[in-house]
Amino acid sequence: MQEKEFNLLYEPWIKVMDNDCGVKEVSLIQAIDDAHKYKGLCGDICTQDPPIMRLLLAALHAVFERVDKDGNDHPIEDYDDAINRWKELWQLKRFPEKPVKDYLEKYKERFWLFHPERPFFQVPAAKRGTEYKAYKLNGAISESSNKIRLFGDRKGEEKNILTYSEAARWLLYVNAFDDTSAKPTKEGKAGSDDKLPSPGAGWLGKLGFVYISGENLFETLMYNLTLLKDGEENWESCTPVWELDKPREKERTEIPLPNDAAKLLTLQSRRLILDREGQRVTGFHLLGGDFFPKENAFSEQMTVWIGIKDKKGDVKDYQPKRHDKSKQMWRDFSAYATCKEGRHMPGVVRWNNLLQAENIVNGNTSVNLNIASVQYGDKDFFVTDQFADSMCIHANILSNAGEIYQMCILDEIDRCDRISGFLSTLAKELFLASGGDPKKVEKWDSPVLSAAKESFFSKIDMPFRQWIAGLDACDNNQTRENKISLWRERSEKIAYDLAKQMVDDAGPAAFVGKTVSDKNGNERFYSTSMAYNNYYRKMKELQEGR
Numbered sequence: 001m002q003e004k005e006f007n008l009l010y011e012p013w014i015k016v017m018d019n020d021c022g023v024k025e026v027s028l029i030q031a032i033d034d035a036h037k038y039k040g041l042c043g044d045i046c047t048q049d050p051p052i053m054r055l056l057l058a059a060l061h062a063v064f065e066r067v068d069k070d071g072n073d074h075p076i077e078d079y080d081d082a083i084n085r086w087k088e089l090w091q092l093k094r095f096p097e098k099p100v101k102d103y104l105e106k107y108k109e110r111f112w113l114f115h116p117e118r119p120f121f122q123v124p125a126a127k128r129g130t131e132y133k134a135y136k137l138n139g140a141i142s143e144s145s146n147k148i149r150l151f152g153d154r155k156g157e158e159k160n161i162l163t164y165s166e167a168a169r170w171l172l173y174v175n176a177f178d179d180t181s182a183k184p185t186k187e188g189k190a191g192s193d194d195k196l197p198s199p200g201a202g203w204l205g206k207l208g209f210v211y212i213s214g215e216n217l218f219e220t221l222m223y224n225l226t227l228l229k230d231g232e233e234n235w236e237s238c239t240p241v242w243e244l245d246k247p248r249e250k251e252r253t254e255i256p257l258p259n260d261a262a263k264l265l266t267l268q269s270r271r272l273i274l275d276r277e278g279q280r281v282t283g284f285h286l287l288g289g290d291f292f293p294k295e296n297a298f299s300e301q302m303t304v305w306i307g308i309k310d311k312k313g314d315v316k317d318y319q320p321k322r323h324d325k326s327k328q329m330w331r332d333f334s335a336y337a338t339c340k341e342g343r344h345m346p347g348v349v350r351w352n353n354l355l356q357a358e359n360i361v362n363g364n365t366s367v368n369l370n371i372a373s374v375q376y377g378d379k380d381f382f383v384t385d386q387f388a389d390s391m392c393i394h395a396n397i398l399s400n401a402g403e404i405y406q407m408c409i410l411d412e413i414d415r416c417d418r419i420s421g422f423l424s425t426l427a428k429e430l431f432l433a434s435g436g437d438p439k440k441v442e443k444w445d446s447p448v449l450s451a452a453k454e455s456f457f458s459k460i461d462m463p464f465r466q467w468i469a470g471l472d473a474c475d476n477n478q479t480r481e482n483k484i485s486l487w488r489e490r491s492e493k494i495a496y497d498l499a500k501q502m503v504d505d506a507g508p509a510a511f512v513g514k515t516v517s518d519k520n521g522n523e524r525f526y527s528t529s530m531a532y533n534n535y536y537r538k539m540k541e542l543q544e545g546r
Helices: 028-033 049-064 079-092 097-106 124-128 155-158 164-176 187-192 215-221 260-263 331-336 348-359 400-435 447-469 477-506 508-513 526-542
Strands: 005-007 016-019 023-028 038-041 112-114 131-133 210-213 270-277 282-288 305-309 315-320 366-377 384-396 512-515 523-526
Touching: 005 164, 016 079, 023 526, 028 049, 028 097, 038 215, 038 512, 049 097, 049 215, 049 260, 079 215, 112 164, 112 270, 124 282, 164 270, 164 282, 210 215, 210 348, 282 348, 331 384, 331 400, 331 447, 348 400, 384 447, 400 447, 400 477, 400 508, 400 512, 400 523, 400 526, 447 477, 477 508, 477 526, 508 526, 523 526
Parallel strands: none
Antiparallel strands: 005 112, 016 023, 016 038, 131 282, 210 366, 270 282, 305 315, 366 384, 512 523
């Protein structure tokens, strides 16, 4: 029988950054009690923080959906209860210690990383699942048995072991972001007439994960503690995974969409069990776990959405929209705004807009809108990369009060897209003028054209972030017009400077020019001067509003 060891309520394992920018490990209870003392979570990789944040949020839901800040029984029953509960916590500027500790210690037997019956976030029955070594659990060096990572953070025997604190963090990560490489068991197939549905990637891997962060971990957790579903509906009774009488064991199980925040935040996308030798984790076994259709899964508050249109062009369903690593997050601003048709706003954004409308949160406060994502290859069969991005913005810009600026931001993003197109055309014409092969620039995603476009977005990336961070829904008309005008001047100067650099780099052959025949036999002469004049004309038409 496996001995009880490493209780996550008391042992340090959650990585946080303190106010001196030092990184340390703290226990689950300490992470909540002292959240106001930490800048935020600081995991081993950017995608390790989201599942840990969701664990902390699940605990907070389990506590404060039932009791008030003093620990008195007072379940949230309606809109007013939810708003008042959130407000009283916010005004404390920290989480009250007693109700949190009383609740978590009630379930302390469920928080042992190793336990003979109920190991935390694990299922002993998973022992019959696919076996993996420790290097597969460690998302920072994750590799398969037939694909070795060349530049990993660990080498040799170090790859084959994890400390208990490391294993606890990666346990949550794998549950959230696991790929689809694991196979169903023979027993599972036999119990379902030789057919088992695929659960797909872990739930967070299917999302365009988004969250709001503040000045410290307390504010970050509060901003994402949505005590009403989409700011409107009450959640169903709270049942995080540790409150279940018996852990769910059946592999690859389709379940109804959870309408319970804590249940969703602790969703068991995978059934796992850790293997250990001595005081080290050496590997794990895994089975597919719970899943549900992602279409219209609006219980999920921490994702961006995209509308799926029917043949008539009408939006019939919404589904989570995965982030695109090749695009800065501000280029997808419409996914977070209130004014764009065909979008469903992220729940955390909707909730914070509600808090502003109730005058609980100051809309003039700057917050960070953050994304984190895992990138997969070949039908999510393996992880290729992970990435994160953030955008500082006044909270009121994302609310109804900021709709004018929202439209302005979308217009400027569209304007930048058009300029990038002009630069792509310039790159194409310079390439042909210098004697380049026409076949290499037939498609708009060709390397030559993509390089020009991405070079422009790279150069305006920081200026755009600075511009959007300076916008305030309280600006008057004149201030707003001045800010937009200054941004356009800056972005256009960057575009002209880049175009001139492209011309200089094109070389003497492009200056002389070349006659090129297209696939239909039509001839056209290309040269540096003609290409730049064409670009200059398009820019002037844009500036004149044509």
